Amino acid sequence: MAEPVIAARDLSLVFATRDGPVQALSNFNLDIAPGEFISLIGPSGCGKTTLLRVIADLESATGGSITVNGRTPEQARLARDYGYVFQAPALYPWRTILGNVMLPLEIMGIPRAERAVRAKAQLALVNLSGFERKFPWQLSGGMQQRASIARALAFEPKLLLMDEPFGALDEIVRDHLNEQLLKLWAATRKTVVFVTHSIPEAVFLSTRIVVMSPRPGRITDIVDCNLGPDRPLEIRETPEFLRIAQRVREGLRAGHSYDV
Amino acid sequence: MAEPVIAARDLSLVFATRDGPVQALSNFNLDIAPGEFISLIGPSGCGKTTLLRVIADLESATGGSITVNGRTPEQARLARDYGYVFQAPALYPWRTILGNVMLPLEIMGIPRAERAVRAKAQLALVNLSGFERKFPWQLSGGMQQRASIARALAFEPKLLLMDEPFGALDEIVRDHLNEQLLKLWAATRKTVVFVTHSIPEAVFLSTRIVVMSPRPGRITDIVDCNLGPDRPLEIRETPEFLRIAQRVREGLRAGHSYDV
Amino acid sequence: MVLLPAPSAIAARFWLAAPMLWGDFTQTFLKAVLSGYAIGCGAGFGLALVADRVPFLRRGLLPLGHLVAALPVVGIAPILAMWFGFDWQSKAAVVVAMTFFPMLVNTVAGLAAAGALERDLMRSYAASPGQTLWLLKLPAALPFIFTALKVNAPLALIGAIVAEFFGSPTQGMGFRITTEAAKLALDLVWAEIVVAAVAGSAFYGLVALAERAATFWHPSARP
Amino acid sequence: QGVERVTLQLKWVTQAQFAGYYVAQARGMYRAANLDVRINAGGPDIAPPQVMAGGRADVVVEWMPAALASRERGVPLVNIAQPFKQSGLMLTCRAETGIRTPADLRGRTLGVWFSGNEYPFLAWMARLNLPTNGTPQGVRVLRQGFNVDPLLQRQADCVSTMTYNEYWQVIDGGFRPDQLTVFRYADQGVATLEDGLYVLENRLSDAAFVARMGRFVRASMQGWDWARQNPDAAAAIVLDNDASGAQTEAHQRRMMAEIAKLLDTTGGGRLDPADYERTVQTLLSSGGESPVITRAPTGAWTHAVVDAAR
Amino acid sequence: MSRSIIPVLTICAGLVLLWYGGAIWMNWQVVADTQARAGATPGLMDMVRLTLNHARPLLPAPHQILDELWRSTATLPVTSRRSLVHHAWVTLSAALVGFGMGTAIGVLLAVAVVHVRALERSLMPWIVASQAVPVLALAPIVIVALGAMGLEGLLPKAIIAAYLCFFPIAIGMVKGLRAPDAMARDLMRTWSATQAQVFWKLRLPASLPYLFAGLKVAMAAAVVGAIVAELPAGAQAGLGARLLAGSYFGQTIQIWAALVAAAILSATLVGLLGAAERLVARRMGARA
């Protein structure tokens, strides 16, 4: 196997808060190979966002080790190895939608003319053409989230970290973007680490699904999901698909601390 | 029929923006009877949030008329007729989670001792016991959203306006909260106006589903959904359920401006 | 040089003149500065609350507030001495005039700083204006209010000292600095300045401590 | 031969109190003496000794008590000429307060100028045995600002005035002379010398400087002489030099007339050692916590410059 | 802007009424005293007329101030030393230069403090202490000292103005540069933006509301600083010289005229800043 893009060994992270420590990650072990599409799924508060943040060098692990592209997360961040879609849109209120999408390009020194072209292409991909000159507060919640996806894609990173990017979108758009993302992934062989709450979405997109459980955040199951590269939407009706979904659901249920 | 809780007649709303007007709602007609559970579903940007905001008197319609409990939205708001769960958690950073949930109770003059009891009960309902003394930024996105749900339920309004309350939650918690909400609804006969992007969720919860389409925001379909008051989770496998879901999906697809 | 005596000379004088320095400190800081600061900040804050409530007043008062702020101390000090007498009351009045406006501007800005969604929440509860103020606007305005409190702390001291320039009893930090400077007793002048700098810094430090406790939740308080 | 520069620092704002210097400049007396004189107006917070210490003037106009005090504090000023023979300082009281004699001052509130001008007052109070530290047996002292408002507004029973200036402001403020009780320091035996010309001691060892100052003093005294004889024209010259544009002609004419009474232009500005001794004795008797001078100064005046002016 | 005209006029009208009342009330005693001394017993209307037209009032009536303003601006050539326009210009130039220097210093200090954590602890206390030093009282010494260093004319005044106005800017700006929330900053981190980029593209835009609030306070402070610095500079020209001369001669009306002129001057400057702020806010997509 090629060198893993992400290699986490006994990773753990404890937040110190006023009323005692919170164990957000505990003994987390995971290797992600280049070109993989990994979904993280698990109850709210189980540490998915925290894991992405550790990978992105936005948070430092308090135990264990992690490498990104064979380097420390910090080196990877400085090398601009990844693009990150946050759980909330986090658009800058003083920039137009186009300005927001162009921002990473600006920072990375892409020439002005190219910036606009690339940003507009990404906005078209998420179906926001025509909203370039609006300011964030003039857009609906889902539209803002789509703008933030366009922003993360704009500079074409090899590694994509996506934290519930499609949470605020309706099924149709979501399906559409799922397909787009799959196409993009197949074409560019990016590595994707994807947080979602939707089991069908996870199964539809991933090569592997990591099921997590909370307090402390740890892995309860890793489900292989080799549906092949070609995945029409209809695949979701096949028994293979439903079987995997069922296994994920069981893992998820097992991890829940309360009875449902 | 009893007097409608909400009666919208030819409702429309136009936002004036710097580069021209945006028609967010257009000729919107809807009556909602007491005790109904109405879901609004539709592509991002179709005006769902705007509609809730008009009902809540946070936005004024630019055309048509609307009454809430037979009064103007303003009178209804002043009478504290409704509870509102926003699309974003909007927790106050200077208050603990418990403090945030107690906020409406404080405003409505509930005695101090009772406030804490009621707020803690609501937090237990959304499975946030033990996080009372944390501050919002110490919680994951989904936990924040759950806190905001607890806050809206705490003062037991007769009319609930919920804007994608479960968007950031995983399937298991979502199922759990769906059931809780349904129970609450059946027990208290609240009227609920519920925005969601999940077709199964809409079908599972609602008595009627309003399918909307964007630019301008208007109704494309209203789907009756009389699955009876008793709805175990398994009802989602029944043909009746799937039929309704299919109809909603078609309405949704028809409203989309682009081909999928 | 005569204008800058050696630190040792200043320290010696500090020791010798301690009772006199304490008397000046009482007159200027404990009496004039503290009372003027409290009244000035209170008034600016109060007017900001009123202005926030009554848009008509806000539009009418703020431009006039700017006019008042623009009044130079050296101009108002003699007038206030004329009105309020020579003792610390007129110095406190000068401090009031100086601290009023920064507080007004900052509080008005702070009261407008609460987010749109956060306001909508209050609206949805049909919260009374008082409740909205107490539970949302004031907490959200705290970072701004503390900015004004901090800016005003040294400003109040300067105001009181300069005001003493335009007539005063024969005591007070400003009185001492100007009269002794003219007499070239610069060791005493610098001793008095050290007192002023330390008192002003300590005052500021106290406000900053209070700020830290009160606005722990603001992004700027977290690293 | 090249024109030499002299910078003169006045004790107060541009007004007829300094008419002689402005006249000497406007009417070419300095130019005739081959001098290019720059006159810097003073003000409430300009202390001429301080300006001198900062090296910003060659010669200053100052009252002798302040000059002697700064001498003790390390800025060795030396009197080189004394155009003002008489003191114009007074304490002006509202008669309605019942103050008739100095003894009536006990327990009263008095406005006093500080910044070096308080010494004659302190000397007087010491002589009257009236403590100035605020005890009921003494007097309550207010640091008076620049005007007579405390008296007009009845915040003080008496205020400091000059015969040529503030007194007339009180009159303009609606008082008739008979409604005022006036104590001239000269009459109380505590007169000290006012408005003299002072330079730094070390510069006097330079003969060229002494010669230059000699010409300066002579030209200045010519200016004073002319001003004394042509008071209205001198007032007009002063007005021309008032950059603040705030002075009025009537007031300056009146001031010039009063100033003329204090001058002695006969001796070419020569300081009378007897006046000097009286001033020093007055100051030494002032006592108190912070005496003006602790011992009789030496070398605080010289006739060298006036002699050079001959 | 035009929306505020009516409120401003209304409140002004109210204030002017109050003012006339206050003038009658405050000047009553002095007028009564004077009349009593003169042995006159004027009637009520005469008293009112006298209180409103007293030459040395405790509080001059608005029309007296307006009259003085009119005489000292409109009836004289602006180059005349008796013209308030001339004096206002002298003050304005020093204030503007000082404001420019103060803004630069304030912003630079804030940037340094925000970017170098160590400076927060080491520099801030000195900045604060610097403000607690009563420069205004020290202005004479400062002017003398600067003069000894060869600085004369406008510059010493501008330096004192700058000293007064850098502080509100620095304090506000430190707050503003720290205002972006964690997520906005994290975003920059994910792009491994340089400190300069974070500054220009995130911190600076986010700090603008704080900056403008600070600038407005600083502008007023700069005018005050310039005026104060005029006194020890010989009070030759400028609004400060007018104030002082007025004060010295007990010319209350002249003080008030100079005061009003100073107020109008800095209110105009602050107003211009407000207009600039609105312009910037519009370009930055502020809600109407």
Ligand SMILES: Nc1ncnc2c1ncn2[C@@H]1O[C@H](COP(=O)(O)OP(=O)(O)OP(=O)(O)O)[C@@H](O)[C@H]1O
């Ligand atoms: N304040 C505003 N000013 C201008 N346009 C606005 C404003 N708020 C919303 N809009 C526009 O109105 C339309 C409807 O917005 P709305 O927020 O109601 O959508 P939504 O149905 O809630 O979408 P989503 O599912 O993404 O939350 C959108 O096109 C949006 O751009």
Ligand SMILES: Nc1ncnc2c1ncn2[C@@H]1O[C@H](COP(=O)(O)OP(=O)(O)OP(=O)(O)O)[C@@H](O)[C@H]1O
């Ligand atoms: N800054 C913080 N300080 C303290 N505790 C924190 C902080 N951030 C997160 N936590 C805690 O760490 C745990 C994991 O949080 P995380 O955000 O990773 O959850 P998540 O899996 O992303 O949840 P969600 O699906 O709701 O977004 C939670 O219990 C949360 O309360």
Ligand SMILES: Cc1ncc(C[n+]2csc(CCO)c2C)c(N)n1
């Ligand atoms: C702060 C201060 N107050 C008073 C004087 C006294 N004084 C000395 S000369 C003069 C002019 C008289 O009209 C006056 C008032 C001063 N020098 N400085």
Ligand SMILES: [Mg+2]
């Ligand atoms: Mg998360």
Ligand SMILES: [Mg+2]
């Ligand atoms: Mg919405």
